Amino acid sequence: MDMNQYLSMFIDESNDHLQSLNESMMGLEANPEDISIVQVIFRSAHTLKGMAATMGFEDLASLTHQMENVLDLVRNNKLRMQDFIFDTLFKSLDALESMVQDITAGGDGKADVSAIVSALQAIVRGEVPSAGTAAAASEAPVAAGDAPILLDEFQFSVLEQSILEGHQVMYVDVAIRKDCQLKAVRAYMVFDLLERSGEVVKSFPSVQDIEQEKFDYGFSLYYITQKEASEIQAMIMNLSEIEKVSAVALDQESLKQLGQDTVAATAEAPPEAPEAAASAVSVAAKAAAPAEAPKASAAPARTGGAPSRTIRVDIERLDVLMNLFSELLIDRVRLEQLASEVQNGDLTETVEHMSRVSGDLQNIVMKLRMVPVDTVFNRFPRMIRDLAKSLDKKVDLVVTGAETEMDRTVIDEIGDPLVHLLRNAVDHGIESIPDRIAAGKPEMGTVYLRAFHSGNHVFIEIEEDGVGINSEKVLQSAVKKGVITSEQAAGMSDEEAHQLLFAPGFSTAEVISDVSGRGVGLDVVKAKITSLGGNVTIYSTPGKGTNFSVQLPLTLSIIAAMLVRIGSEKYAIPLSSIVETGIVKQNQIRTIHGNKMIEFRNAHIPLLSLSKLFSVPDYDESTEEETEIVVVRKGERLVALAVQDFIGQNEIVIKNLGKYLPEVQGISGATILGDGQVALIIDPNAFIK
Structure with missing residues (x-):
């Protein structure tokens, strides 16, 4: 039976169930005694297992089956939910999600989940570590030499078969220098180098722990390759900040001896694997989750009630x-x-x-x-939960306006910037529990995520009741890094100081953390939001908290625009950027430091000539007594654009300029007018620096 025709349906349904499982697990963590939530989780897991088995994805089905065993004990009141069980189940969901992503990308959905399976089996056997032990296991960095790499039977047979087929099987031990700032990055470079010449079968600590820097400057691994041990050692030593490398080629006898030792160690200490699995879930993996997550309401609808009257459209x-x-x-x-x-x-x-x-x-x-913004928002509660846990903080995420709708093209792009802003809010906005208590605040910090319509825009706000932004600290850091001079810093307002957070690579963090410094990634956030035709504003009160307000257009395909004429050419200016239109006389134009300025609403704003900017040959506004102007805004900044005539307002279809034209400064696209003529669409953001 050809299952390919059902593959897209399986992927969509699996994503629905995984989203439902994540949300139900979050609800259960808040109310561990509510058995009705366990019933919903069990049904979703059972359905997912059946679908995976039918489609032939055995790894996915077997992991879900192990989860079912744990949930079955919970729903029959034979097991009480504990932090360690929640962590293991959440880790299982992450593994399931990565398998489904692999299937979506055309893979076979296979993954090494032996550690998670061992942890789930230990829970079923009643070998749940105490809270103190689990916390110690998740917090304490592990040295590579403290324990052998535990091989399961499958991994042992893979290594044995590789030796029989003439491959080199090695035990590689790597030590990173103690003064290395980013040891997880250095470890990633070692893994990346090795994967180019062979295959890593098992590592200790696990890849997830290494990603989160939960290891002491060394790690070990089993490796299959065609290269000699000396070559592998030399390759790794060529990387900077590597202190020592040991690569030992194994034969059948030494592998068997090593394998018996590790199997014996596993038999003697069954809680070992569950403890290793108790580490905090990788927040980075969640941050990379796709923005196109399904609506949360879709999965519960299957468990009862009226059937959904919707269809999926490509x-x-x-x-x-x-x-x-x-x-x-x-x-x-x-x-x-x-x-x-x-x-x-x-x-x-x-x-x-x-x-x-x-x-x-x-x-x-x-x-x-x-598309409702909850397709992006619904992955954040889980991300905040994991992040707060890894930072040892208490954070409550309050989401409002998740039903607010935006164009799909904007939704696709907005996920990553919001992840950056939320991570900054939790890491650098919300204080630690002792600091909050000392400041007279509740130990539970609150992050508000809001979305609402206003005119032709959608606003998304991320606000927290944390420490606020220290403008003095920002200015000192900016001067120290050479972003601004001391003289410029002296004349800056708080609002201007806040904007410095968006400078590339700028950060006030004294220590680079694995989450991010305030400013690390914020330049990327600003660039992405600006490219979508939006802007981001910061409001902050020291000691009270910070609000990042993101303004975005409703749609990027059809917009209302003002058509203007300059000589023989026509241009379109998006109405959402226009403040007003008007006429200025030549004697009202002043020249300040070589720049033309006009008075507007008790302030002076720059006047730019579009005919000179775009080299229009048959028009020069300086020869006329009066000049039509269009005042456009970007955030709080204004600029006046000089044009020849106003043609009128029209709805235009945005067409990109294609691959053959280089990126033209000040032009965001083109449109075809009613008479067949092409009009270029002006990007007002480009004129305001």
């Missing part, structure tokens, strides 16, 4: 529909123009009716592309 089909409608919109504008020239009553009436119908059609097409 994203590419929606894009095709949008492109076809764009062409229709261009033809509609052209017909309206022709009807006004011909002055035929019947034609005018028909065109007007067509305009109304296509207007309704446009609304429907736009709504089809609108």
